Amino acid sequence: MIGPCFQDIVKASERIRSFIHKTPVLYSSSINGILDSKIYFKCENFQKAGAFKFRGASHAVSTLNEILKKKGVATHSSGNHAAALALAATMHNIPSYIVMPENAPRIKKLAVAGYGAKIFYCSSTLEAREQTLKQVVNKTGAIFIHPYDNEKVIAGQGTSALELLDQTPALDIVIAPVGGGGLLSGTAITVKHMSPTTKIFGAEPAGADDAARSFYSGKLIPSLRPQTIADGLLTSLSERTFAIIRQNVDNIMIVREETIIQAMRMIWERMKIIVEPSAAVPFAAVIEHNDLFRHKTIGIILSGGNVDLDHLPF
Amino acid sequence: MIGPCFQDIVKASERIRSFIHKTPVLYSSSINGILDSKIYFKCENFQKAGAFKFRGASHAVSTLNEILKKKGVATHSSGNHAAALALAATMHNIPSYIVMPENAPRIKKLAVAGYGAKIFYCSSTLEAREQTLKQVVNKTGAIFIHPYDNEKVIAGQGTSALELLDQTPALDIVIAPVGGGGLLSGTAITVKHMSPTTKIFGAEPAGADDAARSFYSGKLIPSLRPQTIADGLLTSLSERTFAIIRQNVDNIMIVREETIIQAMRMIWERMKIIVEPSAAVPFAAVIEHNDLFRHKTIGIILSGGNVDLDHLPF
Numbered sequence: 198m199i200g201p202c203f204q205d206i207v208k209a210s211e212r213i214r215s216f217i218h219k220t221p222v223l224y225s226s227s228i229n230g231i232l233d234s235k236i237y238f239k240c241e242n243f244q245k246a247g248a249f250k251f252r253g254a255s256h257a258v259s260t261l262n263e264i265l266k267k268k269g270v271a272t273h274s275s276g277n278h279a280a281a282l283a284l285a286a287t288m289h290n291i292p293s294y295i296v297m298p299e300n301a302p303r304i305k306k307l308a309v310a311g312y313g314a315k316i317f318y319c320s321s322t323l324e325a326r327e328q329t330l331k332q333v334v335n336k337t338g339a340i341f342i343h344p345y346d347n348e349k350v351i352a353g354q355g356t357s358a359l360e361l362l363d364q365t366p367a368l369d370i371v372i373a374p375v376g377g378g379g380l381l382s383g384t385a386i387t388v389k390h391m392s393p394t395t396k397i398f399g400a401e402p403a404g405a406d407d408a409a410r411s412f413y414s415g416k417l418i419p420s421l422r423p424q425t426i427a428d429g430l431l432t433s434l435s436e437r438t439f440a441i442i443r444q445n446v447d448n449i450m451i452v453r454e455e456t457i458i459q460a461m462r463m464i465w466e467r468m469k470i471i472v473e474p475s476a477a478v479p480f481a482a483v484i485e486h487n488d489l490f491r492h493k494t495i496g497i498i499l500s501g502g503n504v505d506l507d508h509l510p511f
Numbered sequence: 512m513i514g515p516c517f518q519d520i521v522k523a524s525e526r527i528r529s530f531i532h533k534t535p536v537l538y539s540s541s542i543n544g545i546l547d548s549k550i551y552f553k554c555e556n557f558q559k560a561g562a563f564k565f566r567g568a569s570h571a572v573s574t575l576n577e578i579l580k581k582k583g584v585a586t587h588s589s590g591n592h593a594a595a596l597a598l599a600a601t602m603h604n605i606p607s608y609i610v611m612p613e614n615a616p617r618i619k620k621l622a623v624a625g626y627g628a629k630i631f632y633c634s635s636t637l638e639a640r641e642q643t644l645k646q647v648v649n650k651t652g653a654i655f656i657h658p659y660d661n662e663k664v665i666a667g668q669g670t671s672a673l674e675l676l677d678q679t680p681a682l683d684i685v686i687a688p689v690g691g692g693g694l695l696s697g698t699a700i701t702v703k704h705m706s707p708t709t710k711i712f713g714a715e716p717a718g719a720d721d722a723a724r725s726f727y728s729g730k731l732i733p734s735l736r737p738q739t740i741a742d743g744l745l746t747s748l749s750e751r752t753f754a755i756i757r758q759n760v761d762n763i764m765i766v767r768e769e770t771i772i773q774a775m776r777m778i779w780e781r782m783k784i785i786v787e788p789s790a791a792v793p794f795a796a797v798i799e800h801n802d803l804f805r806h807k808t809i810g811i812i813l814s815g816g817n818v819d820l821d822h823l824p825f
Contacts, residue, residue: 221535223557242783243537462820469556469785469816502783506776506825 200382200441201352203390209352210359213255216288218244220357222364225467232483235494237368238464239361242472242502246312248429249357249380249500250281250344256353257342258285266291271339273319273326275301276429277501278344283314294339296330304505345379346435355383361496362388368395369493372479374500375399375408375449376430378438384498385445399442399449400482402426402457407433409449412442426510427457429475429501452481458510460484464499474510476500514696514755515662517704520669527569527667530602532558534671536678539781546797549808551682552778553675556786556816560626562743563671563694563814564595564658570667571656572599580605585653587633587640589615590743591815592658597628608653610643618819659693660749669697675810676702682709683807686793688814689713689722689763690744692752698812699759713756713763714796716740716771721747723763726756740824741771743789743815766795772824774798778813788824790814 201209220240229235241249258270269292272282279295286293293314297306298321310316319329334341343350357380358371371388375381381399388397401408405423411434419433434442442449452460461477463484464470476499483490483497515523534554543549555563572584583606586596593609600607607628611620612635623630633643648655657664671694672685685702689695695713702711715722719737725748733747748756756763766774775791777798778784790813797804797811 226559245540247783465785465820469561471779471783471785506779506823509820509823511820 200437201348201355201386203386205348205352206355206359206383206387209256209349210356212259213252213353213356216255216259216285217252219360220244222361223468223470228463228467232487233491234483236480236483237361237365237496238468239357239364239496239498240470241357242470242476242499244501246277246280246284247501247503248277248281249354249498250277251284252356253350253353253379254278254281254285254342255288257347257349258282258289258291260349261340265340268338268340269293270342271330271333271337272296272342272344273330274344275305277503279305279314280308280312280503282342283309283312287313292339294333294337296326296333298326302505308503345377345432346437351379351383351438351441353383354380355387357498358384358387359391361498362391365496366494368392368496370396370398370490371496372398372400372482373498374427374430374475374478375401375442376405376475377432378408378434378442380498380500381446382438382441385441389445396447397445398482399446400479401430401449401451402478403451403453405430406451408442409451411439412446412449415443425457426454427475427478429473430478450482450486452478452485456481456485462511471502471504472499473501473504476502513758514751515666515669515700517700519662519666520673520697520701523570523663523666524670524673526573527566527670530569530573530599531566533674534558536675537782537784542777542781546801547805548797550794550797551675551679551810552782553671553810553812554784555671556784556790556813560591560594560598561815561817562591562595563668563812564591565598566670567664567667567693568592568595568599568656569602571661571663572596572603572605574663575654579654582652582654583607584656585644585647585651586610586656586658587644588658589619591817593628594619594622594626594817596656597623597626601627606653608647608651610640610647612640616819622817659691659746660751665693665697665752665755667697668694669701671812672698672701673705675812676705679810680808682706682810684710684712684804685810686712686714686796687812688741688744688789688792689715689756690719690789691746692722692748692756694812694814695760696752696755699755703759710761711759712796713760714793715744715763715765716792717765717767719744720765722756723765725753726760726763729757739771740768741789741792743787744792764796764800766792766799770795770799776825785816785818786813787815787818790816
């Protein structure tokens with residue numbers, strides 16, 4: 198149950214190579230000057246469908262056998278995993294069925310539909326989503342691809358760090374945001390294996406701090422009423438991602454909402470790239486806990502760039 | 512008077528290499544799908560000081576002899592040339608003197624001051640600017656670096672296209688925005704020499720269409736009251752840039768304000784990068800005159816990314 202090993206991530210990387218973007222790593226002299234550190238940003242905001250999620254979804258779809266592929270894939274999500282799975286399915290010429298809450302942002306509905314998925318709407322409770330997904334799976338025979346509690350998905354997410362370490366000089370610290378923990382899990386397995394002296398940090402909003410509380414108490418404590426602008430980080434760890442993170446991650450840092458917004462704006466203004474609030478959370482940790490990062494060489498996974506330009510926090 | 516030759520641009524490229532960023536070329540599958548063409552975007556929005564202007568300014572500064580360097584450099588500008596010249600001067604350890612209108616946006620004043628320039632404020636008329644600049648030059652002995660009517664500056668701006676052609680497959684068309692014409696001039700000289708079958712287009716806002724009117728009438732006709740959101744393109748051609756453009760450019764296209772905003776938003780949303788309105792003008796030409804560009808391979812110079820996030824047009 199503990200998840201993929203490093204070799205699984207290497208294999209995932211080969212398998213998805215022709216489907217994904219190898220995203221660039223960017224840095225900003227002015228940001229490095231302000232924070233007195235060297236920060237390399239791995240730009241998954243430039244990934245297909247606008248987020249790292251496309252790596253995991255592509256890998257999960259590509260490892261289905263031909264019989265399963267014909268049935269298609271399904272998930273419930275109103276966010277980046279939905280769009281990623283829809284696009285991955287379309288690129289493999291198989292159907293996808295996405296359960297979304299009726300009140301999901303219009304822009305997300307359009308994206309998922311635009312990538313070719315069939316959408317099933319439900320009310321916004323977790324129960325309604327799971328119930329609707331069950332019905333869809335029963336009716337279509339589609340394979341449920343969980344957004345993070347899935348070994349193939351985690352292996353796919355770990356391929357971003359594989360590229361990052363190849364694209365940068367030796368890193369003292371790698372930081373990834375943590376919601377359900379798929380990205381942090383894959384990242385940690387990769388970094389621990391390829392660069393054992395590099396520290397691996399997760400970063401999450403104070404308003405959705407289940408990973409930090411679980412990590413430091415040693416018990417899985419899901420968030421009950423998470424609240425944060427970082428809407429990609431509202432979900433809680435699963436047993437699987439919690440186990441991987443306990444074993445491979447050095448620290449989980451929490452950050453305030455205002456630091457997330459400040460970090461996001463600084464990335465937009467200084468780097469001229471668009472990142473969503475969730476993607477700014479690791480950089481917010483560098484700003485808020487600057488003592489720990491001064492004079493360090495840091496790799497940050499910028500997880501995604503899907504924002505609604507009509508509703509910016511600044 | 513006619514300006515630099517291709518060899519001057521090659522030499523400029525070598526001379527400024529260690530000062531500038533070699534900017535990436537990005538593309539978007541979804542944009543290519545929507546417009547039924549292949550578009551490569553040369554990201555000068557990622558250039559130091561946020562715009563291609565840093566190439567020309569760096570080159571102009573680096574070619575001064577040691578005696579002139581000590582005097583420093585001066586210009587009048589409220590825009591990207593001011594920030595670029597200030598930063599180039601600081602990187603060469605020489606002083607810079609920038610004349611800016613009092614009513615320039617606060618964010619621009621901060622940027623120019625942040626790069627180490629001494630700022631002289633004047634009222635916003637062209638006469639006041641030129642008068643103040645004259646006084647500054649008389650007092651300090653600094654060398655005036657014109658934003659575009661300067662052979663070294665034009666040679667520097669031409670280095671972006673040099674990289675672009677090296678980073679892309681064969682291009683049918685290259686498009687650059689045109690304000691004073693420095694970027695378009697340098698681009699045209701480079702492309703004409705390296706790829707004689709590639710067409711070179713300029714693009715400008717209908718509200719500041721002096722280049723198109725001059726190009727098609729064969730007479731230099733400066734804009735009297737230019738008005739456009741593309742604030743980097745308000746200036747008019749000089750005799751020098753007009754002569755280079757007549758000789759090397761195939762077409763100047765004008766675009767509507769609403770298409771500029773649409774193009775800017777599409778680049779932000781689809782490519783997850785921040786470009787200023789002026790930078791979106793060539794892509795606006797592809798949208799507005801799509802018939803001419805369908806099935807073509809196109810290179811676009813994204814000239815800059817300096818926008819005030821508190822005043823977005825959408």
